[in-house]
Amino acid sequence: MTGMPLTLICPPIRTSSYPDENPIGYLMRLADKNTYPSYRWLLEGDGVETVDYAKLYQTFLEAGWTGFQNADLGLAQVCALPNIHLNATRLRYCPLCLQEANYWRIGWQLKLSVACVRHRIWLQDLCPQCHKPYSFVGTRKQACQCLKYLTEAEIEPAVDSVIALQFFLENGVRQQNLELFDTKQLLALRRRSELMGFLMSWLTLGGDADKPGRQNFQQVAEFRLRAERSADALCAGQDGFWRYLQTIHLAGASLLDIQQKRLVNFYRQCFKEFPEPAFQRLREIVEHYATINLIRDITEKHTLFSPNAKKVQHWYSFSKACHEYDLVHSELNRAIVDKQVRAHYGPTGGKYTKCAIYRPDLEKILPHLKEMITARDAMDILGVTKAQFVQLQNNGCFKFEVAPREGYCSTWKYSKRELETLMDTVNKSAAPPSEDGILLASTLQNRIQGTIEMPFLQLFKGIVSGQIIVRKPDGRPRTFREFWLDKSEFYQWLKQLQPNCEAMTITEAATVLGINEEFAYQLVNRGHLLHKLDSRNAKMIFPDHVRRFRQEFVILSKLSDKSKYSSSQIIELLERDEIYPVDHNEPDKLRQRLYARADVLLSNKLYHYVQYLTETKP
Known part of the structure; x- marks a missing residue:
C-alpha cells in the first residue's frame, strides 16, 4: 500500500456523520455498524496505522456519502491543528452529551478542552468504572465494556x-x-x-x-x-x-x-x-506590570519595551538616578540612609554591589533634596528665635531634616520647600486684624511665659492646626514674629491649655487612693477609674471619678486593713459565696485584687466593714 493515497472503503452499511463528530469516532461507529473488528478495516493506503486528523478529514470530504461535507466549520479547524494541540488517542468526554447522542465530539480532542459549554460541566477523561483513560485504539471488547459506563460519570459543574x-x-x-x-x-x-x-x-x-x-x-x-x-x-x-x-x-x-x-x-x-495586534492589550498589561516591578534599568537595549515604558519605570540604578535628577552621590546616599527613599541592593556577579532606587520615593522628596538650607536660614524663613526653633526641632515638627554627618554636611539642613510651604499656608489662612489685637512676639514675652510648658511650641501647633487664627493688616507675607492675634481668642485658647486646679494626674490620684502608680494606671486603662483628656491629650482624674470608684469597687488590701481578716481569709470567705475579682475571667490580671462593692456587700461577715471603708475626699 506504500505510495497510495489514503482512501475510505465504502462498507455495506453506511451512516452520515454528525456536524461536530470526531473523524476517528465516526470510523469506530461505522465499524461497529458493520461488525468490523477494527476501524482500520475501513481504510487503505498511507496513514492507516497513524492518527492524522487532517488527512482523515480530507479523505472523508472526498467520499460523498460520509456527511462531512456538511460538518461544522470548527471541525475543519480542529482537524487542521498540529498534533501537539490534540489528544490524538485519549478520550475526553461530557457524560450528558453522550446521554443525548452517543458519538465523540471533535472539540473534546483539543488538548486544553476542560469543560462542556452546552451543559456547563467539567469534562471527564477516565472511565468511572475502571478509572482508566479510554483510548480510540483499544480493542472493541474493551471499548464496549467501558462505553456503557461513560454516561454514568460524575457530573461536576464548572464555574x-x-x-x-x-x-x-x-x-x-x-x-x-x-x-x-x-x-x-x-x-x-x-x-x-x-x-x-x-x-x-x-x-x-x-x-x-x-x-x-x-x-x-x-x-x-x-x-x-x-x-x-x-x-x-x-x-x-x-x-x-x-x-x-x-x-x-x-x-x-x-x-x-x-x-x-x-x-x-x-x-x-x-x-x-x-x-500580533490581537494580543496588544495583553502585552500592554505585561509591560505595565514589569515597569512597576522590575528592579533594574529599562534602557534602549530593551527593545521589547515601548518608549513610554522606559520613561515611567519605577526603578532606576543608583548612577542613573543621580544623572537623571542631577544629584550628587552623597545627597542620594543620605536619602537612602534616612529611609526617605527605598533602595534595593544586589550582587553584580563580581565583587561589587548594585543599587536600585525606587523612583516614586525619590520624586516625592526631590524638591526638598534640591533646596536644603541651614538652621539659620530656616529661622529667618519662620521668623523665630534660636530657642524657639530648637523647640520645634526637638519635637519633630520638620519632616525633612538632615543631621550633620562626616562626608556629607557639617551642619543641620532643612527643606526650604517645606518651610516656605508652611509659611505660605499660614499666611493664606490669616484674617484681618481685630480691634483688640496683640502682637504674637510680645505675647510670648509678656502674656504666656510661665503659664504653660514650651509656650512657642504650643502656640505653633495651635496655629498650624487651626485652633488659633493669626491676623495681619495687609496681603504682604509675614513671619511668625510679625503676626497678630485677637486678645479674647488667645486667652480662650490659653485657658483650655491650662490644667484644671481640681484635676489630678494619675500619679496624684494613686496617692489619694493609697495605691501604687502602676496599679492606678491599670485601673484607668481598663476603665475602672474614669478620667478625662485635657487639651494635650493627658489623662486627668477629677474628685467625682475617685468618689465613683470608691462607691463601685473594693480593693482587697484596703478591706483587709479595715477588717480583722487577712487577705487570704477574705478571698476564701468570698469564694464560698462565689464572689470573685473583676478580672477573674481575664488572662492579664490586675496588680491587686479588685472586687465589685455590690458583690462584697452580699457577704454577711464583710458587710459591716465594707460600709465603713474610708471615704476621705481627695
Missing part, C-alpha cells in the same frame, strides 16, 4: 469563568465580550490554544524555578486548578490578568532574584510568542 475560557478556545473572541482582546481582530484556533497553553504552563512554577518546563495536558484533573486561574486571567479583565501576573511572579519564590528572573523570562517569552 462561569471556566465556561468562558472554553468558549474562547472553541469560538474565539467575536461572540463574547473579553476586555483583553480586540473583537475586530481574528484569532485563529491555533493561536488561542497556544495562548492558553502558555498561561497554564507558567502556573506550574514552584520552588526556585524561574521558567516552566515541558508540559503535557493529558488528564483534566491534573490541570483543573491551572485552568481556573487561566480563566480568571483571560476572562476577568485587567484585574484578573494582574492577579495572574502576581501569581507567576511571586508564588513559591523564596528569593527576590528568582522573582526578578521569572518576570524577565515571562515578558520576553510573551512578547516573542505573541507579537
Whole structure:
C-alpha cells in the first residue's frame, strides 16, 4: 500500500456523520455498524496505522456519502491543528452529551478542552468504572465494556469563568465580550490554544524555578486548578490578568532574584510568542506590570519595551538616578540612609554591589533634596528665635531634616520647600486684624511665659492646626514674629491649655487612693477609674471619678486593713459565696485584687466593714 493515497472503503452499511463528530469516532461507529473488528478495516493506503486528523478529514470530504461535507466549520479547524494541540488517542468526554447522542465530539480532542459549554460541566477523561483513560485504539471488547459506563460519570459543574475560557478556545473572541482582546481582530484556533497553553504552563512554577518546563495536558484533573486561574486571567479583565501576573511572579519564590528572573523570562517569552495586534492589550498589561516591578534599568537595549515604558519605570540604578535628577552621590546616599527613599541592593556577579532606587520615593522628596538650607536660614524663613526653633526641632515638627554627618554636611539642613510651604499656608489662612489685637512676639514675652510648658511650641501647633487664627493688616507675607492675634481668642485658647486646679494626674490620684502608680494606671486603662483628656491629650482624674470608684469597687488590701481578716481569709470567705475579682475571667490580671462593692456587700461577715471603708475626699 506504500505510495497510495489514503482512501475510505465504502462498507455495506453506511451512516452520515454528525456536524461536530470526531473523524476517528465516526470510523469506530461505522465499524461497529458493520461488525468490523477494527476501524482500520475501513481504510487503505498511507496513514492507516497513524492518527492524522487532517488527512482523515480530507479523505472523508472526498467520499460523498460520509456527511462531512456538511460538518461544522470548527471541525475543519480542529482537524487542521498540529498534533501537539490534540489528544490524538485519549478520550475526553461530557457524560450528558453522550446521554443525548452517543458519538465523540471533535472539540473534546483539543488538548486544553476542560469543560462542556452546552451543559456547563467539567469534562471527564477516565472511565468511572475502571478509572482508566479510554483510548480510540483499544480493542472493541474493551471499548464496549467501558462505553456503557461513560454516561454514568460524575457530573461536576464548572464555574462561569471556566465556561468562558472554553468558549474562547472553541469560538474565539467575536461572540463574547473579553476586555483583553480586540473583537475586530481574528484569532485563529491555533493561536488561542497556544495562548492558553502558555498561561497554564507558567502556573506550574514552584520552588526556585524561574521558567516552566515541558508540559503535557493529558488528564483534566491534573490541570483543573491551572485552568481556573487561566480563566480568571483571560476572562476577568485587567484585574484578573494582574492577579495572574502576581501569581507567576511571586508564588513559591523564596528569593527576590528568582522573582526578578521569572518576570524577565515571562515578558520576553510573551512578547516573542505573541507579537500580533490581537494580543496588544495583553502585552500592554505585561509591560505595565514589569515597569512597576522590575528592579533594574529599562534602557534602549530593551527593545521589547515601548518608549513610554522606559520613561515611567519605577526603578532606576543608583548612577542613573543621580544623572537623571542631577544629584550628587552623597545627597542620594543620605536619602537612602534616612529611609526617605527605598533602595534595593544586589550582587553584580563580581565583587561589587548594585543599587536600585525606587523612583516614586525619590520624586516625592526631590524638591526638598534640591533646596536644603541651614538652621539659620530656616529661622529667618519662620521668623523665630534660636530657642524657639530648637523647640520645634526637638519635637519633630520638620519632616525633612538632615543631621550633620562626616562626608556629607557639617551642619543641620532643612527643606526650604517645606518651610516656605508652611509659611505660605499660614499666611493664606490669616484674617484681618481685630480691634483688640496683640502682637504674637510680645505675647510670648509678656502674656504666656510661665503659664504653660514650651509656650512657642504650643502656640505653633495651635496655629498650624487651626485652633488659633493669626491676623495681619495687609496681603504682604509675614513671619511668625510679625503676626497678630485677637486678645479674647488667645486667652480662650490659653485657658483650655491650662490644667484644671481640681484635676489630678494619675500619679496624684494613686496617692489619694493609697495605691501604687502602676496599679492606678491599670485601673484607668481598663476603665475602672474614669478620667478625662485635657487639651494635650493627658489623662486627668477629677474628685467625682475617685468618689465613683470608691462607691463601685473594693480593693482587697484596703478591706483587709479595715477588717480583722487577712487577705487570704477574705478571698476564701468570698469564694464560698462565689464572689470573685473583676478580672477573674481575664488572662492579664490586675496588680491587686479588685472586687465589685455590690458583690462584697452580699457577704454577711464583710458587710459591716465594707460600709465603713474610708471615704476621705481627695
